[in-house]
Amino acid sequence: MLRLEKLVKTYKTGDQALKSVDLEVPDGQVLALIGPSGAGKSTLIRCINRLVEPTSGNVFLGGVELTGLSSGNLRKERRRMGMIFQEYALVERLTVMENVLSGRLGYVSFWRSFLRKYPQKDVDEAFRLLDRVGLLEMADKRADELSGGQRQRVGICRALIQDPALLLVDEPTASLDPKTSRQIMRLICELCKERGLAAIINIHDVALAQMFVQRVIGLRFGAVEFDGPPDALTPVVLTTIYGEEDWEATIDKIDEEGDEPEAAE
Incomplete structure (x- = not known):
């Protein structure tokens, strides 16, 4: 299990990217992080594996407190956290x-x-x-x-x-077309289920998150505004997370009929 306790990240400019975030992710659960740009989604993922150092708070993975580890021990624990990047790396x-x-x-x-x-x-x-x-x-x-x-x-x-015991996935579909995005999200979720892996997926596409994940966390200004199942993302909730917008189309599920495996190029 991953557990975050009052996680805070404040930059030298005084900007607070994360505001006392508490979160538990059980083994085998796949959740999506949604929210507007600057909400703290990427910062949250990077604070978990300490690519970004938290200002305060604690991160526990399977009983090990990651925030208190030396650099040598942190390298060992990072082996338990697989990272998937937007630009592939x-x-x-x-x-x-x-x-x-x-x-x-x-x-x-x-x-x-x-x-x-x-x-x-x-x-x-x-x-x-x-x-x-x-x-x-x-x-x-x-x-x-x-x-x-x-x-x-x-x-x-x-x-x-x-x-790994945990997958940290940062915008895995941002550079992909809609059909390939669905294929990649489906693949990630299937592999997590097969392996009993927990995963946190930072994703900008609300409809795609609704389609595949078990749980959604909505961040706004570094704080958790929503924590619940995808079908609870009503237009009112999405307005709370993102601000004013016409969300009626967003909460409609994508029609997946006709999906085929990606052809080799």
């Missing part, structure tokens, strides 16, 4: 397989990683993951030869090969 000149295996860097020696000599069990798991996301035949392609959806699938594999 792949090494373009490396192959798909090499990018996936980079998720094991925290587990192998410097020389093994430098020489790209990963244990056979890691290679086998990389192949299995690529097969699961439909990219097995692309294992030897360079990352810069892939479409956006394919790159995101590689990023998912890289996160999962860490064998």
